[in-house]
Amino acid sequence: MDDDSRTARWERRVGIPLGMASLLYLGSYAVWVLGEGLPEPVHDLCLAVMGGCWASFAVDYVVRWGLSGEGPRFVHRHWLDTVVVLLPLLRPVRVARVYESLQRRRQGEPRMSLQGRVMLYAGLSAVLLGFAAALSVYRFERADPQTTVRTFGDALWWAVSTLSTTGYGDVAPVTLPGRLVAVVLMGCGLALLGAVAGSFSSWLMERFARDGDGGGPPAR
Incomplete structure (x- = not known):
């Protein structure tokens, strides 16, 4: 199959897990910022979770770049994805796509x-x-x-x-x-x-x- 179909299959496969990782990243960041009185190990755990989530975002970006076959053009043609990797706090906005992924799994098309x-x-x-x-x-x-x-x-x-x-x-x-x-x-x-x-x-x-x-x- 061509690169577009492989990219679409990859996005369908990882859409929901990455959406959950986005919420987990935001939740960990919230605890890290607001939990001033929490023990230091809790803050360290939040940083570790945030780092793990960011790593999953970076892996997704690299995989989609490779599947696209666009080479360096991928960076500016998909500039929003590039910005989201550099500024991971923008990643949670992609959680909105989880709804579409769920609908496509149920009936093939969003209702x-x-x-x-x-x-x-x-x-x-x-x-x-x-x-x-x-x-x-x-x-x-x-x-x-x-x-x-x-x-x-x-x-x-x-x-x-x-x-x-x-x-x-x-x-x-x-x-x-x-x-x-x-x-x-x-x-x-x-x-x-x-x-x-x-x-x-x-x-x-x-x-x-x-x-x-x-x-x-x-x-x-």
Whole structure:
């Protein structure tokens, strides 16, 4: 079989395990950041779990690169996968693809419409991405004397207002790493909101067109 079919088989095989590894990575990172009073061995265990999960992401990237047969072009043609390997905290957003993998295993095709899947993936990705960004900003900001992110609740509030493009400005990162996280979250927030708005508009247009083709209420 060709490289595309081999790549598709590989992605179907590892989709769910890698999705679980993504959640495990995020959970371990959350414990590592928020568990300040926990024993040192627990922190070491979290770091070990995070390292193991990242290794599985890297192996998946290398295998798909080899199966693609694209050579160096794979890096820029699949730039998002490259970024996710370099910034593993973005990996949990791919958990949204687990739903599609489960549906394909059951019936061969997803039961939801394309618009519904886009809105589901975008919503789930926004929740996971916002949580990961809140953890990162809280980690970088909490030790700075000028910070306005004093608690994890402040970080969550900042993530929600940033993702929604509201940006009240009452809580904002002041460190360079925190601001870099903010830039990434702003870009992702715009993309996710655009995907949801576009899919919802498309769904409305389809419904209006379907109602218009119906020719009015049925005759009695």
